[in-house]
Amino acid sequence: MNGMRAMVLDRPGTPLRVADLPDPTPGPGQIRLRVRACAVCRTDLHIVDGELPDPKLPLVLGHQVVGEVVDGGSRFKRGERVGVPWLGFTDQTCRYCLSGRENLCLHAQFTGYQRDGGYAELMVADEQYCFPIPAGFDDATAAPLLCAGLIGFRSLRLAGDAERLGLYGFGSSAHIIAQVARYQGRRVFAFTRPGDTAGQQFARELGAEWAGDSDQKPPEELDAAIIFAPVGPLVPVALRVLARGGTVVCAGIHMSDIPSFPYAWLWEERSIRSVANLTRQDGQEFLELAPKVPIRTYPEVLPLTEANEALRRLRAGELHGTAVLQVASPAATKSAGTDRQSVVS
Ligand SMILES: [Zn+2]
Numbered sequence: 001m002n003g004m005r006a007m008v009l010d011r012p013g014t015p016l017r018v019a020d021l022p023d024p025t026p027g028p029g030q031i032r033l034r035v036r037a038c039a040v041c042r043t044d045l046h047i048v049d050g051e052l053p054d055p056k057l058p059l060v061l062g063h064q065v066v067g068e069v070v071d072g073g074s075r076f077k078r079g080e081r082v083g084v085p086w087l088g089f090t091d092q093t094c095r096y097c098l099s100g101r102e103n104l105c106l107h108a109q110f111t112g113y114q115r116d117g118g119y120a121e122l123m124v125a126d127e128q129y130c131f132p133i134p135a136g137f138d139d140a141t142a143a144p145l146l147c148a149g150l151i152g153f154r155s156l157r158l159a160g161d162a163e164r165l166g167l168y169g170f171g172s173s174a175h176i177i178a179q180v181a182r183y184q185g186r187r188v189f190a191f192t193r194p195g196d197t198a199g200q201q202f203a204r205e206l207g208a209e210w211a212g213d214s215d216q217k218p219p220e221e222l223d224a225a226i227i228f229a230p231v232g233p234l235v236p237v238a239l240r241v242l243a244r245g246g247t248v249v250c251a252g253i254h255m256s257d258i259p260s261f262p263y264a265w266l267w268e269e270r271s272i273r274s275v276a277n278l279t280r281q282d283g284q285e286f287l288e289l290a291p292k293v294p295i296r297t298y299p300e301v302l303p304l305t306e307a308n309e310a311l312r313r314l315r316a317g318e319l320h321g322t323a324v325l326q327v328a329s330p331a332a333t334k335s336a337g338t339d340r341q342s343v344v345s
């Protein structure tokens with residue numbers, strides 16, 4: 001046990017702390033990974049803010065992890081690059097697992113929430129829930145695919161065959177999903193915080209045919225809207241721009257309260273739904289699709305120890321792509337251990 005550096009949440013409402021922890025040990029069916037990059041997700045912020053109940057504490061956050069296999073398991077070769085997503089474990093026995101809905105598993109465990117995640121030099125993960133990383137993506141550009149991309153992809157699927165698609169909150173997920181939607185031949189309408197002209201310009205560069213403020217009406221009715229921003233009042237706003245039969249998909253794990261609204265706004269078979277977690281099939285399909293689009297992500301890379309700054313930038317809306325913690329570069333992993341010996345708790 002050499003010890004490894006990690007960023008640790010001791011309790012919600014406090015900043016992450018730089019810590020030296022014992023190397024995690026893989027159990028049966030688990031692999032140990034040397035983390036190369038871990039993207040920061042809004043869910044991490046919700047956990048830090050105490051908006052999600054009962055996290056493991058102390059906790060290592062991070063569920064968009066690209067790492068290389070050190071040891072353990074039998075599915076991956078040593079040195080192989082794998083991704084670890086939010087879904088870390090399911091029981092495969094509950095009614096949801098048995099009906100192809102493991103994302104709703106009654107006993108699911110989630111990476112960087114109930115299990116330690118990737119804001120660390122090493123982590124362990126159940127190998128059956130990991131994905132091979134497609135070639136052509138370096139570590140930092142692959143990491144945002146693992147939640148921003150993946151949950152966004154599931155949200156897009158739940159939007160049905162909507163041709164005119166609205167995206168509310170043009171951040172990490174939306175900038176990926178706009179590219180997928182365009183690839184699928186859909187028309188994209190992007191909504192940002194009022195006055196975020198830079199965000200609107202970014203959306204147009206990624207193929208949105210219209211971009212405007214979230215309180216603006218698009219030039220025509222939309223068939224679906226995905227809300228990525230954790231802002232409940234956007235739900236009735238989005239409902240008001242939908243055509244008959246349209247769907248509002250709430251993509252986040254947490255949202256502020258949704259204000260009441262007249263039933264007439266929901267009438268004509270409009271619907272509102274949430275998206276919870278992912279299935280492994282979502283992950284496989286999305287990661288096969290990513291190189292075909294090909295999806296571009298826009299990582300803003302920071303060192304592991306700058307995790308608090310990464311969270312601050314996300315909270316402040318200062319990111320256009322995704323904050324990614326670069327933990328080890330491929331070259332550095334070869335000699336890993338040398339500088340860890342100088343880390344003293
Ligand atoms: Zn289950």
Ligand SMILES: [Zn+2]
Pocket residue numbers: 041042043044063086147148
């Ligand atoms: Zn996430």
